[in-house]
Amino acid sequence: MDMRESTSGAPASAALRVNGARLWDSLMQLARIGATEKGGVCRLALTELDRQARDLFVAWAKEIGCAVRIDAIGNIFARRAGTRDDLPPVTTGSHIDTQPTGGKFDGNYGVLAGLEVLRTLAEAGVMTPAPLEVAVWTNEEGSRFVPVMMGSGVFAGAFTLDHVLAQRDREGVSVRDALEAIGYAGPSAAPHPVGAYFEAHIEQGPVLEAHDTTIGVVQGALGQRWYDVSVHGMEAHAGPTPMELRRDALLVAAELIMTVNRIARDHAPHGRGTVGWVDVHPNSRNVIPGRVTLTVDLRAPDDTALTAMDSTLRAACAAAGAKAGMRIDVEQVVYFAPQPFDPALVEAVRAGAAALGLSAMDVISGAGHDAVYLARVAPAAMIFVPCKDGISHNEIEDARPEHLEAGCNVLLHAMLNAAQAMGSTTR
Amino acid sequence: MDMRESTSGAPASAALRVNGARLWDSLMQLARIGATEKGGVCRLALTELDRQARDLFVAWAKEIGCAVRIDAIGNIFARRAGTRDDLPPVTTGSHIDTQPTGGKFDGNYGVLAGLEVLRTLAEAGVMTPAPLEVAVWTNEEGSRFVPVMMGSGVFAGAFTLDHVLAQRDREGVSVRDALEAIGYAGPSAAPHPVGAYFEAHIEQGPVLEAHDTTIGVVQGALGQRWYDVSVHGMEAHAGPTPMELRRDALLVAAELIMTVNRIARDHAPHGRGTVGWVDVHPNSRNVIPGRVTLTVDLRAPDDTALTAMDSTLRAACAAAGAKAGMRIDVEQVVYFAPQPFDPALVEAVRAGAAALGLSAMDVISGAGHDAVYLARVAPAAMIFVPCKDGISHNEIEDARPEHLEAGCNVLLHAMLNAAQAMGSTTR
Numbered sequence: 001m002d003m004r005e006s007t008s009g010a011p012a013s014a015a016l017r018v019n020g021a022r023l024w025d026s027l028m029q030l031a032r033i034g035a036t037e038k039g040g041v042c043r044l045a046l047t048e049l050d051r052q053a054r055d056l057f058v059a060w061a062k063e064i065g066c067a068v069r070i071d072a073i074g075n076i077f078a079r080r081a082g083t084r085d086d087l088p089p090v091t092t093g094s095h096i097d098t099q100p101t102g103g104k105f106d107g108n109y110g111v112l113a114g115l116e117v118l119r120t121l122a123e124a125g126v127m128t129p130a131p132l133e134v135a136v137w138t139n140e141e142g143s144r145f146v147p148v149m150m151g152s153g154v155f156a157g158a159f160t161l162d163h164v165l166a167q168r169d170r171e172g173v174s175v176r177d178a179l180e181a182i183g184y185a186g187p188s189a190a191p192h193p194v195g196a197y198f199e200a201h202i203e204q205g206p207v208l209e210a211h212d213t214t215i216g217v218v219q220g221a222l223g224q225r226w227y228d229v230s231v232h233g234m235e236a237h238a239g240p241t242p243m244e245l246r247r248d249a250l251l252v253a254a255e256l257i258m259t260v261n262r263i264a265r266d267h268a269p270h271g272r273g274t275v276g277w278v279d280v281h282p283n284s285r286n287v288i289p290g291r292v293t294l295t296v297d298l299r300a301p302d303d304t305a306l307t308a309m310d311s312t313l314r315a316a317c318a319a320a321g322a323k324a325g326m327r328i329d330v331e332q333v334v335y336f337a338p339q340p341f342d343p344a345l346v347e348a349v350r351a352g353a354a355a356l357g358l359s360a361m362d363v364i365s366g367a368g369h370d371a372v373y374l375a376r377v378a379p380a381a382m383i384f385v386p387c388k389d390g391i392s393h394n395e396i397e398d399a400r401p402e403h404l405e406a407g408c409n410v411l412l413h414a415m416l417n418a419a420q421a422m423g424s425t426t427r
Numbered sequence: 428m429d430m431r432e433s434t435s436g437a438p439a440s441a442a443l444r445v446n447g448a449r450l451w452d453s454l455m456q457l458a459r460i461g462a463t464e465k466g467g468v469c470r471l472a473l474t475e476l477d478r479q480a481r482d483l484f485v486a487w488a489k490e491i492g493c494a495v496r497i498d499a500i501g502n503i504f505a506r507r508a509g510t511r512d513d514l515p516p517v518t519t520g521s522h523i524d525t526q527p528t529g530g531k532f533d534g535n536y537g538v539l540a541g542l543e544v545l546r547t548l549a550e551a552g553v554m555t556p557a558p559l560e561v562a563v564w565t566n567e568e569g570s571r572f573v574p575v576m577m578g579s580g581v582f583a584g585a586f587t588l589d590h591v592l593a594q595r596d597r598e599g600v601s602v603r604d605a606l607e608a609i610g611y612a613g614p615s616a617a618p619h620p621v622g623a624y625f626e627a628h629i630e631q632g633p634v635l636e637a638h639d640t641t642i643g644v645v646q647g648a649l650g651q652r653w654y655d656v657s658v659h660g661m662e663a664h665a666g667p668t669p670m671e672l673r674r675d676a677l678l679v680a681a682e683l684i685m686t687v688n689r690i691a692r693d694h695a696p697h698g699r700g701t702v703g704w705v706d707v708h709p710n711s712r713n714v715i716p717g718r719v720t721l722t723v724d725l726r727a728p729d730d731t732a733l734t735a736m737d738s739t740l741r742a743a744c745a746a747a748g749a750k751a752g753m754r755i756d757v758e759q760v761v762y763f764a765p766q767p768f769d770p771a772l773v774e775a776v777r778a779g780a781a782a783l784g785l786s787a788m789d790v791i792s793g794a795g796h797d798a799v800y801l802a803r804v805a806p807a808a809m810i811f812v813p814c815k816d817g818i819s820h821n822e823i824e825d826a827r828p829e830h831l832e833a834g835c836n837v838l839l840h841a842m843l844n845a846a847q848a849m850g851s852t853t854r
Contacts, residue, residue: 205667222666226712236817238701238724239649239793240632243691245817250702251688257681264670274665275677276712280705285653285722287703295712297665366666390663390672393714 013126020405023116031104040395045097045139051182053096064122070186074138074179075151080118082131088195090419093135103397105202113200113408129423137370144169152370155191156377194378196418199371200411206390214406215353216363216384221372222299223306223338232327235290250289252324259316263309272299339372342379352413358406383410440553447832450543458531467822472524472566473605480523491549497613501565501606502578507545509558515622517846520562530824532629540627540835556850564797571596579797582618583804621805623845626798627838633817641833642780643790643811648799649726650733650765659754662717677716679751686743690736699726729765766799769806779840785833810837
């Protein structure tokens with residue numbers, strides 16, 4: 001089988017497979033930049049370490065003949081020409097910035113899986129009708145600069161370039177200056193059209209592992225509503241104050257914590273409800289809490305469900321406040337709309353897994369990813385692979401080489417099929 | 428009416444009343460030492476301000492002919508001789524150290540009410556069979572040095588002198604050095620016998636005000652058990668982790684907070700249950716809490732109830748842990764035994780209030796007071812008066828002059844009756 005003769009894609013390339021060992025080696029090589037003692041990675045966006053990682057990616061992309069372009073927010077696009085180079089590219093990618101105590105796979109896997117796809121095609125001499133592209137999106141994590149998913153957000157028009165360039169880190173350094181300092185401030189230009197966008201990512205959750213399944217066919221991303229809730233009771237001494245004369249803000253907060261859990265369970269299987277942060281005032285062992293502030297994070301796959309959850313939360317707070325005679329403030333601080341992925345691309349992921357004989361299941365992304373912004377401007381889909389114990393954003397984040405390889409093979413064939421399909425479409 | 432002729436107490440002194448204006452003036456004068464801008468007092472134990480306040484009390488006591496003695500832990504005893512000076516004294520008192528943001532009345536009222544009783548008797552020329560004594564107990568608040576109720580604790584044998592002298596504040600200054608620095612390190616000696624001990628105090632709670640009642644006839648002090656409880660779940664991302672795969676430590680903690688409340692209400696009217704302090708880890712808006720530590724404070728008037736509450740708490744933690752598949756650690760960190768007061772002295776307080784035509788009700792002390800330690804070595808009782816909104820340990824702590832005067836009159840007659848009764852007893 002000499003696939004170097006093939007120039008039209010699908011038929012001759014069906015037997016193509018990525019090189020799993022090369023993918024793993026690249027992941028481990030990239031992970032040395034910012035490696036932590038505990039086996040994780042600390043590589044905050046737009047730092048010197050980020051520059052080193054970007055330079056390594058750019059060098060690797062150029063080695064296989066890619067054209068590399070940087071945009072004004074520092075997103076990197078490594079482009080492999082198509083036989084019909086006028087077509088918009090089939091793009092994949094993710095990010096290589098990490099959390100302060102991040103792992104080796106979050107984001108990095110999506111970028112290097114894309115690179116491995118291009119390396120595999122280069123090695124096999126397979127040309128696609130549409131060009132292929134690997135994107136490295138700037139500052140997905142948001143650990144140093146907010147907003148999170150900054151690069152993909154600018155690309156998709158969620159934020160203006162000027163707004164994000166003016167953001168500063170805790171030391172007062174702006175995004176603009178940090179980009180220039182590392183040499184990744186490209187020229188300003190309108191975002192280029194993207195024909196299709198795929199993103200491979202570790203699941204960052206426990207579902208695939210719990211189902212002993214290799215490929216998560218991601219249907220979309222949950223919508224999110226985040227709130228700050230404050231319960232205003234009355235601080236008093238724990239000893240001299242009888243139970244019936246108390247106005248214990250923590251007791252009411254405890255009810256709300258249980259209510260948030262119930263709201264999510266009433267919207268099974270995809271509803272989520274989390275109280276992750278609690279502040280008790282004065283937080284003293286023998287003082288009845290006078291004020292408790294807590295965060296609420298509600299997520300659902302569609303806006304009907306999310307709106308219903310919002311209404312239930314507000315009604316529960318109002319009822320709890322009325323019953324306890326306390327003021328309860330509910331302020332929504334974040335809203336992300338639910339984002340379904342493109343049905344045809346989702347089907348391409350599912351078909352790819354099936355053709356490869358991999359176990360697969362439909363899943364939903366509970367977290368935000370660059371693909372969620374890309375879905376606003378292009379057909380998009382994601383491929384999840386398991387991560388150990390569902391743990392991410394942690395130095396002990398881990399994934400199995402065979403799962404990473406499997407996900408990369410799904411990505412390869414999904415991209416090939418999309419590039420082929422675009423070539424068959426009259427434009 | 429010339430009471431100066433009376434030397435035997437009760438009959439001729441039944442019409443005696445304290446000087447409420449003088450009591451109030453002395454309270455306001457003492458409150459200037461360490462006065463805060465918000466109208467409170469900051470006069471930590473064994474500081475220069477404490478010395479000034481002690482000196483003022485000693486000067487006032489000497490003005491009315493009291494003998495003043497200091498013991499090795501700095502307790503001050505101002506003694507007014509009796510006609511049978513071999514009898515143990517009828518003692519009253521409290522403390523004049525305050526919280527960092529303390530008020531004018533907590534402790535100070537008990538000391539100056541005792542002084543006002545002696546002033547009234549001196550002015551009226553009334554002699555009692557047993558001597559009368561006003562004690563100023565060192566470091567009741569425990570804000571600078573622990574343990575709390577240090578002076579009365581040493582007097583009652585709860586702590587050894589050497590142990591407390593070696594305690595240090597945050598700057599490393601020992602109790603021993605601080606006592607010497609302010610000139611209140613007296614000679615070491617065995618505690619003298621106390622015939623009866625009364626302590627007047629603001630309630631520091633809302634019960635008297637809620638019942639529009641002037642005098643609280645204190646039956647005793649609640650026993651206390653304090654715990655540290657840790658719930659060990661599993662930290663995970665709020666987005667990607669479905670509800671059924673979570674091990675949310677905060678959700679279990681919320682159940683325990685409600686359980687603590689229920690346990691106290693099941694032991695009405697005097698049972699108390701408080702979670703005052705909560706620590707959530709990692710306390711991040713979109714991370715399911717992996718570990719929650721909380722304090723539990725249980726109080727009850729008798730050990731049978733307190734033991735039952737302890738058992739229920741432990742069983743509830745065990746059940747919650749088993750249900751959630753989480754380890755829950757329960758560690759008891761403090762135990763104070765319930766302390767009933769002396770029935771005859773309690774009756775003397777009640778009778779005093781009735782004779783004076785004051786509204787009165789039986790109450791229980793939810794907090795610790797010097798009287799609780801004194802009750803271990805002498806018959807003891809307390810007199811509570813209302814404080815505004817039940818607020819104490821706060822610069823806005825407030826009390827009405829007529830309530831303070833009324834409580835002082837009850838103290839006067841309770842002490843007179845006790846001193847009379849002791850004089851009638853063959854020893």
